[in-house]
Amino acid sequence: MPLFILRRGLQALNVLFVMSLLVFAGVYAIGNPLDLLVDPNATQEDMARAAASLGLDQPLWVQYGRFLARALQGDLGDSFLHGAPALGLIVERLPATLELAVVAMLVAVLLGIPLGLWAGLRPDSLPGKTIMAGSILGFSLPTFWVGLMLIMVFAVQLGWLPAGGRGPTTDVLGVSTSLLTMEGWRHLLLPAANLALFKLSLIIRLTRSGTREALLQDYVKFARAKGLSNVRVVGVHVLKNILIPIVTVVGLEFGSLIAFSVVTESIFAWPGMGKLLLDSITQLDRPVVVAYLLLVVTLYVVINLTVDLLYAALDPRVRLAGARQ
Amino acid sequence: MSASAPPTLAVEHLTTRFATRDGTVTAVDDVSFSVAPGEVLGLVGESGSGKSMTGFSILGLVDPPGEIAAGSIRLNGRELRGLSAAEWRALRGDRIAMIFQDPMMTLNPVLRIDTQMIETVRAHRRLGRAAARDLARDALARVGIPSPDERLRAYPHELSGGMRQRVAIAIALLNAPDLIIADEPTTALDVTIQAQILFEMQTLCRQSGTALIWITHDLAVVAGLADRVCVMYAGRIVEQGSTAQVLETPAHPYTRGLLDSTPAVQTASCNAGQARPLHPIPGMAPSLRALPPGCAFCPRCGRASTACEATPPLVEPAPGHVVRCFHPLVTTLDEAAR
Numbered sequence: 001m002p003l004f005i006l007r008r009g010l011q012a013l014n015v016l017f018v019m020s021l022l023v024f025a026g027v028y029a030i031g032n033p034l035d036l037l038v039d040p041n042a043t044q045e046d047m048a049r050a051a052a053s054l055g056l057d058q059p060l061w062v063q064y065g066r067f068l069a070r071a072l073q074g075d076l077g078d079s080f081l082h083g084a085p086a087l088g089l090i091v092e093r094l095p096a097t098l099e100l101a102v103v104a105m106l107v108a109v110l111l112g113i114p115l116g117l118w119a120g121l122r123p124d125s126l127p128g129k130t131i132m133a134g135s136i137l138g139f140s141l142p143t144f145w146v147g148l149m150l151i152m153v154f155a156v157q158l159g160w161l162p163a164g165g166r167g168p169t170t171d172v173l174g175v176s177t178s179l180l181t182m183e184g185w186r187h188l189l190l191p192a193a194n195l196a197l198f199k200l201s202l203i204i205r206l207t208r209s210g211t212r213e214a215l216l217q218d219y220v221k222f223a224r225a226k227g228l229s230n231v232r233v234v235g236v237h238v239l240k241n242i243l244i245p246i247v248t249v250v251g252l253e254f255g256s257l258i259a260f261s262v263v264t265e266s267i268f269a270w271p272g273m274g275k276l277l278l279d280s281i282t283q284l285d286r287p288v289v290v291a292y293l294l295l296v297v298t299l300y301v302v303i304n305l306t307v308d309l310l311y312a313a314l315d316p317r318v319r320l321a322g323a324r325q
Numbered sequence: 326m327s328a329s330a331p332p333t334l335a336v337e338h339l340t341t342r343f344a345t346r347d348g349t350v351t352a353v354d355d356v357s358f359s360v361a362p363g364e365v366l367g368l369v370g371e372s373g374s375g376k377s378m379t380g381f382s383i384l385g386l387v388d389p390p391g392e393i394a395a396g397s398i399r400l401n402g403r404e405l406r407g408l409s410a411a412e413w414r415a416l417r418g419d420r421i422a423m424i425f426q427d428p429m430m431t432l433n434p435v436l437r438i439d440t441q442m443i444e445t446v447r448a449h450r451r452l453g454r455a456a457a458r459d460l461a462r463d464a465l466a467r468v469g470i471p472s473p474d475e476r477l478r479a480y481p482h483e484l485s486g487g488m489r490q491r492v493a494i495a496i497a498l499l500n501a502p503d504l505i506i507a508d509e510p511t512t513a514l515d516v517t518i519q520a521q522i523l524f525e526m527q528t529l530c531r532q533s534g535t536a537l538i539w540i541t542h543d544l545a546v547v548a549g550l551a552d553r554v555c556v557m558y559a560g561r562i563v564e565q566g567s568t569a570q571v572l573e574t575p576a577h578p579y580t581r582g583l584l585d586s587t588p589a590v591q592t593a594s595c596n597a598g599q600a601r602p603l604h605p606i607p608g609m610a611p612s613l614r615a616l617p618p619g620c621a622f623c624p625r626c627g628r629a630s631t632a633c634e635a636t637p638p639l640v641e642p643a644p645g646h647v648v649r650c651f652h653p654l655v656t657t658l659d660e661a662a663r
Contacts, residue, residue, distance in 0.1 A: 017543075019582075050405050060626040074443035079585065121458040163375065213414070217430065218427060218430035218431045219430060219431055219432060219434070221386065221425065221431075222425055222432070222433075222493070224386060224417070224431065225384055225417055225418060225420055225422070225423040225425075226422075226444070226445045226448060226496065227415065227416070227417035227418030227445070227448050227449060228418070228444060228445075228448050229414065229448065232444065232448070236436070236444075237433050239390070240433075240435045240436065241434070241435055246662055311541060315435055316434075316435060316480040316482065317434060317435075317436075317480070317482050318439075
């Protein structure tokens with residue numbers, strides 16, 4: 001197992017290296033950040049001085065070499081726009097995004113699995129069909145539209161919940177969170193619901209199809225022939241078998257929630273990382289974009305590693321690939 | 326044998342139907358038989374003859390759209406039809422146990438053997454985990470599994486097919502049931518393992534007085550194992566009697582056809598010219614959706630006449646030997662003796 005994790009770590013370093021190369025070249029190709037950063041009326045000397053101070057006067061490979069040398073010491077560079085360390089800017093906004101993603105994913109899992117089980121056990125019942133019809137809506141309605149509708153109904157018409165912003169936060173061990181106050185939860189509810197809807201539909205459909213397949217298996221018939229209660233047959237024999245694909249999808253979707261909740265964060269004016277990325281791309285703030293994507297890659301690597309470890313815990317037939325070698 | 330002891334299981338006029346889009350399909354049609362304590366009943370037929378569905382009906386495991394439409398199932402005199410779901414559940418795995426065909430599929434792949442055994446005990450008895458585990462270990466030892474303590478901690482994929490089927494049998498035996506329904510449990514196994522398991526099952530049931538219904542398509546298995554045999558065709562029992570009666574003096578043309586389709590083992594000493602030729606039954610088993618009127622075997626039968634388009638009568642060529650046919654191969658004791 002330690003060997004397995006070590007191998008994964010080395011793989012991750014490779015991915016990070018290639019990723020940084022791609023993003024660096026990509027942002028370089030889009031345009032010159034100086035055109036956006038410096039006043040168009042500035043003199044030629046001012047431009048040259050700005051370029052020199054940011055290191056933009058060097059050829060690309062020199063710029064990348066400098067970046068890499070500093071990155072190896074843990075410094076991903078300063079934002080062109082804010083002058084502050086890029087990584088610091090991102091990490092500062094991480095808690096806001098993280099708590100949104102965690103709450104959304106929890107809602108999706110805690111509602112999705114029971115609803116999916118129900119729809120799988122009674123596919124022809126009215127609730128079963130309603131759940132499936134609802135999940136199709138959740139799948140196909142665009143996130144931005146649902147977000148706007150949520151604001152329209154709950155914030156504007158009913159006035160129950162705030163339309164945007166994060167609300168008051170409390171510091172716990174240096175991390176700001178809105179989960180400890182009622183007001184914080186009220187701000188969190190709509191964006192979390194907005195994000196959860198698609199994931200919820202996905203988990204419902206996955207759980208349902210898994211359940212229907214599992215119910216046809218001999219081990220379920222055998223479990224029933226043993227006289228086990230329905231709760232035990234479904235809750236242990238069926239659930240443990242269908243959990244494996246669900247865990248995979250939950251892992252990947254959780255990653256995408258953290259990294260790419262841009263639309264929802266924009267609609268609800270949520271001060272998370274997605275908003276920062278969007279601004280940085282439009283301003284060609286390369287250090288922030290590179291740092292952001294490297295952070296996302298790291299996040300995915302960690303999540304995938306967790307998923308693989310969970311796999312092995314759930315399914316005794318799975319051997320971790322590195323464990324044998 | 327069945328006449329002397331009160332039967333463990335008495336099935337009378339059992340009829341199981343399925344409502345399908347093309348109308349009702351009768352999977353089990355007016356089936357009657359009984360099994361005495363310690364007796365082995367062979368239920369023989371081709372795929373789709375309704376033998377497995379008979380087993381599921383007795384366990385109360387017929388899923389909608391199927392339902393038991395008529396008849397009675399009595400276990401030790403108690404009528405099982407009309408029991409509530411909870412009463413059925415209390416019975417299953419406790420008084421009636423079932424073993425399935427494919428040992429690779431019957432054990433849950435993600436649960437350890439001990440989990441799957443202990444839950445079977447604790448579903449029916451108020452026992453602690455440790456006590457239930459002891460029972461599980463004893464059951465594994467009884468079916469001939471070496472070092473049962475280690476096997477208890479194993480997952481199914483770590484055991485061979487024969488070993489897994491032994492585990493399934495041990496699970497069936499756990500609560501000392503009155504009746505075990507075995508649905509082709511040795512079909513997927515090597516012949517040597519098959520013989521061992523047949524022998525062990527026979528011994529275990531004799532010792533404990535457990536009645537055993539052995540569902541199979543293999544007459545050779547029945548010959549070595551069963552006390553009595555029921556031959557099923559298209560949902561009906563066409564012939565029933567002691568194993569000797571049915572296999573040595575078959576009265577129904579279908580039973581005769583089954584016997585003639587069974588290859589006998591040829592040894593080196595056997596002259597090739599003397600090898601018994603196989604006579605497969607012409608045609609195919611009918612679809613239950615479109616059964617011919619009267620005797621369902623009529624279109625494939627060499628002895629059929631126009632009379633066979635009506636429901637055939639029950640003929641009893643010998644005490645306990647019953648055949649449903651207009652033109653049975655034997656009708657009296659004298660003929661059987663010849």
